[in-house]
Amino acid sequence: MIMQTALAREISILKKSEKRLRHENEIQQKHIEILERNIEALTQALLQASKQRFGASSEKTVLSDQLYIFDEIESIQPEINCDTTTEMLPVKAHARLKRKIGDKERLIKDLPREVVECIIDPKDALCDICNSSLSIIGKKKVRSEIEFIPARVKVTEYVQHIYKCSNCGTSDEYPDAVIKKAAVPKPVMKRSLASPTSVAWIMYQKYMLAVPLYRQEKEWMRMGIALSRANMSNWVIQCAFLWLKPLYERMKEKLVTYEIIMSDETTHQCNKEKGRKASSKSYFWMHRNGECEGNPIILFEYTPTRSGEHARKFLENFSGYLVSDAYAGYEKVTNIKRCLCWAPLRRYYLEAIPIDSRKKEIPGSAGAKGRAYCDKLFSLERKWKNG
Numbered sequence: 001m002i003m004q005t006a007l008a009r010e011i012s013i014l015k016k017s018e019k020r021l022r023h024e025n026e027i028q029q030k031h032i033e034i035l036e037r038n039i040e041a042l043t044q045a046l047l048q049a050s051k052q053r054f055g056a057s058s059e060k061t062v063l064s065d066q067l068y069i070f071d072e073i074e075s076i077q078p079e080i081n082c083d084t085t086t087e088m089l090p091v092k093a094h095a096r097l098k099r100k101i102g103d104k105e106r107l108i109k110d111l112p113r114e115v116v117e118c119i120i121d122p123k124d125a126l127c128d129i130c131n132s133s134l135s136i137i138g139k140k141k142v143r144s145e146i147e148f149i150p151a152r153v154k155v156t157e158y159v160q161h162i163y164k165c166s167n168c169g170t171s172d173e174y175p176d177a178v179i180k181k182a183a184v185p186k187p188v189m190k191r192s193l194a195s196p197t198s199v200a201w202i203m204y205q206k207y208m209l210a211v212p213l214y215r216q217e218k219e220w221m222r223m224g225i226a227l228s229r230a231n232m233s234n235w236v237i238q239c240a241f242l243w244l245k246p247l248y249e250r251m252k253e254k255l256v257t258y259e260i261i262m263s264d265e266t267t268h269q270c271n272k273e274k275g276r277k278a279s280s281k282s283y284f285w286m287h288r289n290g291e292c293e294g295n296p297i298i299l300f301e302y303t304p305t306r307s308g309e310h311a312r313k314f315l316e317n318f319s320g321y322l323v324s325d326a327y328a329g330y331e332k333v334t335n336i337k338r339c340l341c342w343a344p345l346r347r348y349y350l351e352a353i354p355i356d357s358r359k360k361e362i363p364g365s366a367g368a369k370g371r372a373y374c375d376k377l378f379s380l381e382r383k384w385k386n387g
Contacts, residue, residue, distance in 0.1 A: 047355045108144060118142075153223045156195065160184050188243070194235045202232050203239075248299065255297045256318040260290030262341075263315075263324045265306060276304065285310060290323075291385075308332035346374040 125134040161182045169177030188196050205211040213229035220227040255261065263285065270282045283306050288298040303310045308329025315322070319335040325344040352367030361368065 044354055047357070047359060048351060051355060051359050104144065108146060111146070114147075151201075151223065153220075153225055158184055189235065189238055192235070194239070199235050199239050203236060206236070251297050252299060252314075255287065255289055255299060256315065258289040258293045258297075259320040260293060261287055261315065261318055261320065261322055262290065263287045263311060263322060263330065265311075265327070268302070270302075270304075273304070280304070281306075283310075285314065287314060342374050342377055346371060349374065 120134070126132065127134060163180045163182075165174075165178035168174040188194050188199055202213075202216060205216055206213060213232050216232060217227065217229045265283050265285045268282045268284045269278065270276075270280075271278045273280070273282070276282075283303050285301045285303060286298065287301070288296060301310065301314055306329060308327075309332060311330055312332040312334070315333050315336070318333075320337065321339050322330060322333060322336040323339045323341055324330050326340055330338065349367045349370035353365050353371065354362045354367075356362055
C-alpha cells in the first residue's frame with residue numbers, strides 16, 4: 001500500500017513536471033516566433049533603406065507592361081527552376097533605327113539661312129589647256145552646317161532730340177517759345193544699366209537653366225564687363241516686383257475661376273532670413289489648374305511654415321475640386337470638394353512590398369496588389385486623356 005502511494009506521488013510529480021516543461025516550451029516557441037518576426041521586420045527595414053539609398057529613384061513599375069489587380073497577381077507567380085545547371089538565355093539583338101531621308105532637313109527647316117557661294121578667283125578662272133576664261137554652267141549644294149553665334153554685349157545709348165519752333169517766341173503774335181521732346185522708351189529700371197534683354201537673360205539662366213549668379217558673374221566677366229552678382233540679384237528682385245508681380249496677381253485671379261485646382265507643398269531651405277535660422281524648414285506651395293481647362297496656370301508661393309492657413313488664404317476665392325495629398329492642412333480651405341491623389345498612396349504600397357537579399361521584390365504581397373491597382377488607374381487615366 002505504501003509503495004502504491006509513493007508511486008502515485010511520483011507519477012503526479014512527473015505529470016506536473018511534464019506540464020510545466022510543455023508550458024515553458026510553448027512560451028519559448030512563442031518567444032522564438034516573435035524574435036523571428038522582429039528579425040524579418042528589421043531585415044526588411046534594412047533592405048528597404050538600402051533600396052531607397054542605392055536603388056533606382058524611379059517609381060515606375062518594371063516587372064511587366066501588363067497591369068494586374070488583386071487575384072490576377074496570384075496567377076502570375078514565377079516558376080521556380082530547380083535545375084542548377086547553366087542555361088543559355090537568348091538575348092535580343094540590338095536594333096538601330098534606320099535614318100530616314102529628310103531627317104536633317106526637318107531638323108533645320110525653321111532656322112534662318114546664310115548661303116556661302118564658293119567661287120573660283122577670277123584670275124584663276126582660266127582653262128588649264130587653252131587658257132580661255134571659264135563660265136559658270138551650274139551650282140551644286142555640298143552640305144549644310146549648324147552655326148552657333150555666341151552672345152555678345154553692347155551698350156545702347158538713348159539720345160533724346162529736343163525741338164524748338166523757329167517762329168514762336170520771336171514775334172509779338174507768338175511770344176512764347178514752343179519746345180517739344182521726342183518720346184523715349186520706358187526703362188526697365190530707373191537709373192540703372194539694366195535692359196529688358198539683360199534682365200531676361202539673367203532670369204532665364206538662373207531659373208530655367210539653374211545657373212547661379214556667381215557663375216553668371218564669371219560669364220559676364222569673360223564677355224568684358226564686371227557685372228557683380230549683387231547687381232544681378234538687385235535687378236532680378238526689382239524687376240520681379242515691378243513687372244512680374246502684377247502678372248502673378250492677374251494669373252491668380254484667373255486660376256480661382258477654374259473648376260479644378262491641384263495643390264502640393266514641399267520643403268525649402270532659405271538662408272539669411274530675418275529672425276530665422278538657416279536650418280529652419282520653409283515651404284513652397286504649388287497651385288495649378290487642371291490640364292483639361294485650357295492654358296496652364298502654375299503658381300508658386302513661399303511661406304515660412306506649413307500651416308494650412310496659407311492654403312486657405314491663397315484659395316479663399318476658389319470653389320471647386322481641390323486635388324491634393326492627404327495633408328490635413330488643406331481641410332482649412334472652405335467651399336471646396338476635396339479630392340485625394342493616388343500617387344502618394346502608391347508610394348506607401350511601394351514601401352510595403354517585401355524584397356529579398358538581392359533587393360528583388362517578392363511577388364504576391366499586399367503591397368504589390370495595391371501598386372497594381374494604382375497602376376491600372378493611371379493606365380486608364382492616360383487612355384482617357386489621350387482620347
